[in-house]
Amino acid sequence: QPEGTDFSYDERDTILYNLGVGAKRTDLPLVYENSESFQVLPTFGVVPTFNAALPFNVADIVPNFSPMMLLHGEQYLEILSHPIPTEADTLSYPKLVEVIDKGNAGIIVIGSTTKDKRTGKDLFYNENTVFVRGSGGFGGQTTGGDRGAATRVYKPPQRKPDAVVEEKTTEEQAAVYRLSGDRNPLHIDPDFSKVGGFKVPILHGLCFFGISGKAVLNTFGMFKNIKVRFVGIVLPGQTIITEMWKEGNIVIFQTRVKETGKLCIAGAGAEILDAGKSK
Ligand code: HDC
Incomplete structure (x- = not known):
């Protein structure tokens, strides 16, 4: 087993993460360590491995790599033990799963066990899909094949959603979320985001992933895994609408920005942990 990357977290990190994905002061189990049901939201599972050392250089894998052109494309998270500890010392082991040439973009998938x-x-x-604009055309591909829930694309049914949850983000949402480990300047520095093509810093994909995951949790209960594709950007301050359909033990969902009507997450789904108990 290669050496993993350490990451330790405690109740302060738990609270900061929960606040970063929109917990309110009245959500005591999420913001108060003395609450009887103090907990970390399940999407926190993306955090421990986020800054783990990669066993390769992204710039060696795709041509013309620029960190300013990088966007988060997809995220898959599987929660392997329940309940999730609110403090722990962890080790993560990232590896390269897939490299895809999309012509004008390069896609890299990193898998990591924590x-x-x-x-x-x-x-x-976790599997993180990184979408690097302007880094395609290299020809070589390494596909990771069908990996079950990690590669699944969920299709919403024709009927109206079974549940819809709306949540307004704050103007400071990205400034808070970045303290959970993703310090990419794209989310805070206007000079950097401009070069990347965005007038103002955009919200972390993992932040609105967390907000949607919270909507699924609060509506249908705890999940085993969750998969999303980021199809549009969100600006801090915008309102996020999560539309959900329950199909057996699966919650299919998509998320849109209220102000523009555009989808920011599509083809998404979560497998409910205990379908018998779920709401
Ligand atoms: O969908 C477009 C977009 O803008 N999406 C939103 C991206 C976003 O806002 N992400 C979150 C913010 S960025 C962020 O949080 C970065 C973070 O700080 C660091 C992340 C690093 C994590 C790693 C940690 C280790 C866009 C630009 C992604 C694609 O749009 P287009 O260029 O118009 O592409 P399109 O013509 O629709 O499709 C081209 C081919 O690519 C596939 N594809 C599209 N969107 C994808 C995607 N693949 C993966 N992920 C996506 N999101 C399409 O299927 C298509 O392929 P094919 O031609 O084979 O069908």
Whole structure:
């Protein structure tokens, strides 16, 4: 087993993450460590591996790599033990899963298992898809094949959504979310975001992923895994609408920006942990 990257978190990180994805001061289980049901939102599972050392250089894999052209394309998260600890010392082991040439963009998929250092238990498995604009045309491809829920694209049914949850983000949403580990300047520095093609810094994909995940959790209960594709940007301050359909133990969802009507997450789904108990 190669050496993993350490990441430790405690109740302060738990609260900061929850606030970063929109927890309110009245959501005591999310913001108050003395609450009887103090908990970290399940989408926190993306955090421990986020800054883990990669066993390769992105610039060696796709041509013309520029960090300013990088966008988060997709995210898959599997939660491997429940309940999720609100503090832990973890180790993560990232590896290259897939490289795809889209002509004008290069796509890289990184897979990573995170384990609890003290118990040895696997906590999370993540796949991050990085979409690098202007880094295609290299010809070589490495496909990771069908990986079940990680590669699934969910299709919403024809009927109206079974549940819709609306949540307004704050102008400071990205400024808070970045303290959970994604310090990409794209989300805070206007000079950087301009070069990337955005007039103002945009919201982290993982922030609105967390907001949608919270909507699924609050509506249908805890999930085993969750998969999204980021299809449009969100600006801090905009309102996020998560539209959900329950099909057996799967919640299919998509998310749109209220102010523009455009989708920011599409083809998404979550597998409910205990379908028997779920709402
Ligand atoms: O969909 C477009 C877009 O703008 N999406 C929103 C992106 C976004 O806002 N992401 C979140 C913010 S960025 C961020 O948070 C970065 C973060 O700080 C760091 C992340 C790093 C994580 C890693 C940690 C280790 C866009 C631009 C992505 C694509 O739009 P177009 O260029 O118009 O593409 P399109 O013509 O629709 O499709 C071209 C081919 O690409 C595939 N594709 C499209 N969107 C994709 C995608 N693949 C993966 N992910 C996506 N989101 C299409 O299927 C198409 O392929 P094919 O031709 O084979 O059908």
